[in-house]
Amino acid sequence: MTELTELGVAQIRDGVAGGDFTAVEVAQAFNANVAAAQEALNAFIIATPEKAIEAAQATDAKRARGEALGKMGGVPIGMKDLFATFDVQTTAASHMLEGFKPQYESTVSQKLWDAGAGMLGKLNLDQFAMGSSNETSYFGNVISPWKRNDGGNAALAPGGSSGGSSSALAARLCPAATGTDTGGSIRQPAAFTGTTGIKPTYGRCSRWGVVAFASSLDQAGPMARSVQDCAIMLEAMAGFDAKDSTSLDLPVPNWEAALSGDMKGKKVGIPKEYRVDGLDEDVSKSWDDGIAWLKDAGAEIVEISLPHTKYALPTYYIIAPAEASSNLARYDGVRYGLRDLPDGANLQDMYAATRAAGFGPEVKRRILIGTYVLSAGFYDAYYTQAQKVRALIAQDFAKAFEQCDVILAPTAPSAAFGLGENVDDPLKMYLNDVFAVPASLAGLPAMSVPAGLNREGLPLGLQVIGKAFDEQGVLNAGLALEQRAQFSAKPEKWW
Template structure:
């Protein structure tokens, strides 16, 4: 049998139920793996005792013949999710030491399904970033290395970089992520794993530290499509605590998985062929077409004419919402407080926010405040909202001629830490393929397709109609089976 830490969610679940190993053995193996991978800086807080407690409960439940869906499976939780009794910081200094008295709905559902928690995963501060370099608690380092002999540390993507690196390094079998403009899918592509962004509203946002409320969505990240389907079933569902939560039944996505795409049409959006796209990305995209054709699908070209406006619109809407959401961090109610001697209330606000927020967070707050200010609201925010509507209509028109869209996930493989730090625009361009579906609230999946010439993972993305997570994951499964991606990072940490 493979080492326990090399097993995925389904394999752990089934092996535990079949008596191949105890839940305590699983928890111990992953706790040891987490402790041995500190060099990657994937975790802000580790909770080995919680993983062990859940494992012991799972072992007792199995003996009593009453196991839950995720009994015996330990998970990582992105630090954007509030976890009762465990520090939750959104990787920010301003929330350092904050211990929530309540549990986020998503993490609560996973724990109620029997999962254990290995700890809180590092991320870009307040989910603002594409490289996991904005965390107050330090950069996460990808477990992957280029095969050219260079030792430059690579980005695991962002903002869910701690999640992607931990899964790729086999120190967690799966974990939660959040996706505002690509923060599940881009890091999944950078590290050779699978990530699913469900339809906006499928998973409750209650207890998730808000970045952009009309865009934020929780989703699963794992090493296979099947594992993501299992986790998403446990995570999704209507929640009275979240006004944007969808009152829709949660399908049995695992049981519905099928890679047979006969009768399905796959759209190739011509606008996604961006200038200076690396040849390796384009070649993988064409290979993806062949894989889906082999699965029985018909390939058609479609047009999404407003794609080129998606990124500018996103970087108006998201910062605008962030400036409103982050106004609550003022040093009065919770979190960090800076109170210079003799300071008045306004000076305390300014000192607290200046010390508590990182540079990228400040940049986005300032952009958001500007586009919402009197005299500029109509010129920027209102226009961006109109563009968003046009992008939604583009997708609606595309669905008249196809069932899913196939695109690259990211415009490049993982870049070196520090390579784009001084160029925010270049960093924002990492989301060029993922932002449009986020603006439209559509489900999408990132699946690893192969390696580039430097031995780094490249990913493909499937986008589907609202609430068609099953179809999206089925198309992702067809890609996964044909790509046969079994590569993994060689252990160096």
């Protein structure tokens, strides 16, 4: 029999329901993998093996009673440590929240537990979800399980901010994980690790109980090893939540049942602006492969224009830090989390000392940028302008979708880079998000699917962007790519 840890969400769900194995056996197998890999990969901030077993026992008891098991029945998952989990430490990978145990459960995690999922632990991430390489976590870097095939042993970035999620998936520490995507933080790590992830339409999944970074951009989504598994998990996560004022009051479609890789009658847009000068040769080739695969699936390929693409990154790096500087003002050492109170300090001193000790360098950098662009003399010059450009970017997509049903582009401009390679150059690091950010600014659903390996033996991802609310179209195009890419590579075990 296939090792249990090689199975995906659908296989585990169906196997548990059919009595091929028990949910407890699945949880034990993944718990063992988590424990064995922790020192080498650092994918989890804390493991919760008892939670996984507890949920599995409940699922097995339900099955014994002949009850329905739920969409995620018997599936243990990793929970990005940005989601509040009742009485389980929730840190956003920051010293600021170390030791914080919420007395409430985020809406998304509660929906997953209600659907029968269990929690293997809280996954590591970039601090407050700010980063593209998982090097800004207070709890240390996450290491990708992948290695270059050049004989070198350089530790590679698993992408960010959901780097713990992507590393754990690729290393078979969990069959699925939650991620959040503000400017590419589900899609880029999925591309770097040969896994699959979808950022749904803004508002599809509740933000209540998710530690905020940039509230008009943050969106939770699933990460897994197949398009079908993402569809199943997204169904469990999505839905209206009155506690989130930006939540979409729409029914949750049955995405899994409607999955189809047939693209006949569909038009796929190829944005000419994404063919940037000096685009990595392997990335360019994988994009051409993707175009051929979608043609083979019956789609018509059309060239489209997204003229404001070149402004997307600077726009994002004004809006996101501005919202972050506002959101992170709540960490003051008074109500929860870290408090640094020097002798003889007044309130202002305590604020300053707490934030100096609690926030990492990247978080401080973004707070400073955000505070600057919101300050009296610069608000109109930067923030107001950025909001106008954001509207133009959304309009570009609206016009493009008059000509096509989905858009195909690379997920990231390169394969995974080595840890430490871009740390001293924030601009180079920010450029990692160049293909992912436009869809985030427009609030559109977008997915990364593995497309193959580059010449160094590292995974590359293709990105499908869809119209608002058309997750089905994105999943279907993703499935057409997945069926033709036949991506089955996995990292050789060294951990």
